[in-house]
Amino acid sequence: MKRAHIEPFFATLRAANPQPNTELEYTSVFELLAAVLLSAQATDVGVNKATRRLFPVAGTPQAILDLGLERLEGYIKTIGLYKSKARHLMETCRILVEEHGGQVPRTREALEALPGVGRKTANVVLNVAFGQPTMAVDTHIFRVGNRTGLAPGKTPLAVEMQLLDRIPPAYLVDAHHWLILHGRYVCQARQPRCWECAVAPYCGYRSKSPMPAKT
Ligand code: SF4
Numbered sequence: 001m002k003r004a005h006i007e008p009f010f011a012t013l014r015a016a017n018p019q020p021n022t023e024l025e026y027t028s029v030f031e032l033l034a035a036v037l038l039s040a041q042a043t044d045v046g047v048n049k050a051t052r053r054l055f056p057v058a059g060t061p062q063a064i065l066d067l068g069l070e071r072l073e074g075y076i077k078t079i080g081l082y083k084s085k086a087r088h089l090m091e092t093c094r095i096l097v098e099e100h101g102g103q104v105p106r107t108r109e110a111l112e113a114l115p116g117v118g119r120k121t122a123n124v125v126l127n128v129a130f131g132q133p134t135m136a137v138d139t140h141i142f143r144v145g146n147r148t149g150l151a152p153g154k155t156p157l158a159v160e161m162q163l164l165d166r167i168p169p170a171y172l173v174d175a176h177h178w179l180i181l182h183g184r185y186v187c188q189a190r191q192p193r194c195w196e197c198a199v200a201p202y203c204g205y206r207s208k209s210p211m212p213a214k215t
Pocket residue numbers: 147148186187188192193194195197198199200203204205208209
């Protein structure tokens with residue numbers, strides 16, 4: 001994608017969705033952290049189903065600790081890898097209570113020191129909860145970045161660095177949401193819906209999909 005096309009690419013995405021947000025449901029920074037931790041290799045819809053029951057009962061680190069591992073597993077057992085996620089969440093809650101006064105820390109270093117919290121999760125929390133211009137590269141953003149030519153890279157970190165370098169500052173804070181939603185609903189993995197894609201004029205993908213024939 002030519003640099004000159006990046007601004008109109010994001011202006012178009014912003015015009016269609018001026019205030020994008022994560023599709024994970026949460027009512028506090030801690031619930032956001034817990035939901036993102038649970039969402040690795042799972043869908044937001046699946047995580048929301050579980051946390052709609054969990055968070056009203058245990059929506060703070062201390063409440064999760066009080067719940068105990070077994071009952072926590074019971075709430076999240078519909079989510080893939082729930083056993084290891086439950087262990088990580090319990091240990092994360094212990095550290096939050098013992099070292100951070102029950103609050104979610106605001107720095108990358110402290111976030112990435114929490115069990116089950118990697119660079120991507122830290123980026124989501126820093127961006128969504130604290131408004132920092134970070135770029136959490138998930139499978140959708142990795143694909144959209146490479147396919148459109150916006151941010152080609154062989155690894156998520158390479159794509160992240162390209163995005164941070166190439167996206168105009170005015171779009172950086174919300175870019176992560178626009179790209180995820182675009183990848184989830186339009187620039188889909190198996191067949192991108194190029195025929196109805198609003199940013200097609202700016203996209204560098206050479207094999208754009210034609211509209212499927214009616215059957
Ligand atoms: S034109 Fe096609 S490949 Fe390009 S962003 Fe849109 S859906 Fe994706």
